[in-house]
Amino acid sequence: MPDDLKNGRIVIVGASLAGLRAAEALREEGFTGSLTVVGDEPYAPYDRPPLSKQVLLGQATADTTELPMRRDPEAEWRLGVGATGVDLLARRVLLEDGESLPYDRLLIATGTRARPWPHPEEATLDGVFTLRTREDGKGLAERLAAGPERVLVIGGGFTGSEIASACRELELQVTVAERGPAPLVGALGGTLSKLAAVMQRNHGVDLRTGVTVTALNGNGAFTGAQLSDGSRVEADVCVVALGAVRNVEWLADSGLAAGPRGIACDAGCRAFTMYGIVTDDVFVAGDVSRFPHPLFGYQMLSLEHWGNAVEQAEVAAHNMINPGPLQRPHLSIPVFWSTQFGLNIKSVGVPTYSDHVVIAQGSLEARRLAMVYGYKGRVTAAVTVDMAKSLDYYRHLIETAAPFPPPPGAADRAIAADVPIPSDVPDPSVLSHGPTVALTGHLPDRRLSVV
Amino acid sequence: MRTVVDLTRCQGYAQCVFLAPDVFELHGEEGLLYATAVPGDQEERVRQAAAACPVQAILLGEEVSTGAR
Numbered sequence: 001m002p003d004d005l006k007n008g009r010i011v012i013v014g015a016s017l018a019g020l021r022a023a024e025a026l027r028e029e030g031f032t033g034s035l036t037v038v039g040d041e042p043y044a045p046y047d048r049p050p051l052s053k054q055v056l057l058g059q060a061t062a063d064t065t066e067l068p069m070r071r072d073p074e075a076e077w078r079l080g081v082g083a084t085g086v087d088l089l090a091r092r093v094l095l096e097d098g099e100s101l102p103y104d105r106l107l108i109a110t111g112t113r114a115r116p117w118p119h120p121e122e123a124t125l126d127g128v129f130t131l132r133t134r135e136d137g138k139g140l141a142e143r144l145a146a147g148p149e150r151v152l153v154i155g156g157g158f159t160g161s162e163i164a165s166a167c168r169e170l171e172l173q174v175t176v177a178e179r180g181p182a183p184l185v186g187a188l189g190g191t192l193s194k195l196a197a198v199m200q201r202n203h204g205v206d207l208r209t210g211v212t213v214t215a216l217n218g219n220g221a222f223t224g225a226q227l228s229d230g231s232r233v234e235a236d237v238c239v240v241a242l243g244a245v246r247n248v249e250w251l252a253d254s255g256l257a258a259g260p261r262g263i264a265c266d267a268g269c270r271a272f273t274m275y276g277i278v279t280d281d282v283f284v285a286g287d288v289s290r291f292p293h294p295l296f297g298y299q300m301l302s303l304e305h306w307g308n309a310v311e312q313a314e315v316a317a318h319n320m321i322n323p324g325p326l327q328r329p330h331l332s333i334p335v336f337w338s339t340q341f342g343l344n345i346k347s348v349g350v351p352t353y354s355d356h357v358v359i360a361q362g363s364l365e366a367r368r369l370a371m372v373y374g375y376k377g378r379v380t381a382a383v384t385v386d387m388a389k390s391l392d393y394y395r396h397l398i399e400t401a402a403p404f405p406p407p408p409g410a411a412d413r414a415i416a417a418d419v420p421i422p423s424d425v426p427d428p429s430v431l432s433h434g435p436t437v438a439l440t441g442h443l444p445d446r447r448l449s450v451v
Numbered sequence: 452m453r454t455v456v457d458l459t460r461c462q463g464y465a466q467c468v469f470l471a472p473d474v475f476e477l478h479g480e481e482g483l484l485y486a487t488a489v490p491g492d493q494e495e496r497v498r499q500a501a502a503a504c505p506v507q508a509i510l511l512g513e514e515v516s517t518g519a520r
Contacts, residue, residue, distance in 0.1 A: 068512030
């Protein structure tokens, strides 16, 4: 039986980070059958994080961020053609060019796309961008290089904040409009969001919080925007950074448990059907998945993290070609990073799964700190600002369900480490942008997910 | 050749910045920026940087060839 699993036909839908790493891992673990990777973008798998950093700064061009291969996955690449459906009974993936691909096992890794500006006509004004794809990065980088008078960024999440940071580094005037009380508040909670707001303002960002953008103006070309407080921002470039939408529409008639929050799968990356029955031959990995995690109350986690795409793809690939008793669970602790305004912000765990925080090392004033998040007396997350070397220590605390506040562990322990303060994580529905980490399960005493 | 740094792993030891300063650059105290396309005359330096990285976060390799359908 195991020998059979190493052969046959595997189709991967999604040719970005998760799709590529899964294809490599399948070959690495001895899959010798036919492997087809379908991607709707006409490009080889490329890396997206540089698009909001190096590419905007002009240090790399958008057409040079292809991902290096760990090994040649010897796959047939069907690029520039989207998948339109899957027939679970006939085991075929339907493509938009009318063809269909038979499979024995299927991996879905279709990821997310940028949430568009809700008004379609305003969204097509010249100078209005989203930032997710290579084309987005190229177009926005060119526009920033041309030296606009002012850039308006809608949404103060990680992407919006990184774009604002790049604008200031390019010495461009930039306004950030965020519906919540501060940038990054949805991901990091109240205390660190205050640091984020101070950093933005110190770097010359015109930060407007507690406001929404009600209209984008322009006759053909974007000229400015109306805000909900009655003011108007004159700008010639607008970046809509409202979070991401999961690419699940093509699965609407498939019978899989696919919805706005992603495709539900078990800890082994096996997709659920709409009846909550786990499939044996359909797997999910990357941003499009939602999966249960024992450290976070077995809630279904939706992560838009680079590292999760890699690790989940490797687990999915392993499980696709190994029998049940040899399959592995995807239990890694979420980690992400963001570089903005000269600070390196890294997070481990799920900061929104918290009721209190302590500053365990460093201080807000020093712009260098480790903040630990706790939920009901247990460490659930940590965020470091320019203290990345401490992150592994806190990861260990999370993995071992260490008590919160954490015991003394660092020589430079801050006095504030004994002073828990409310984590002040807002309901994501008050934010402009979608959350990059969402707990989508049921937890009666806290309301954390977007409805 | 293309390079990608697993910034989930990167802890800012900056060995790569010393070994291949034309490719890797610190942005602030520990944020790493890098050139995604590695020029031919920098490949050996990037290989050394990848080998020297204490957390083995640097990957150098060819991109997927899109020629074949």
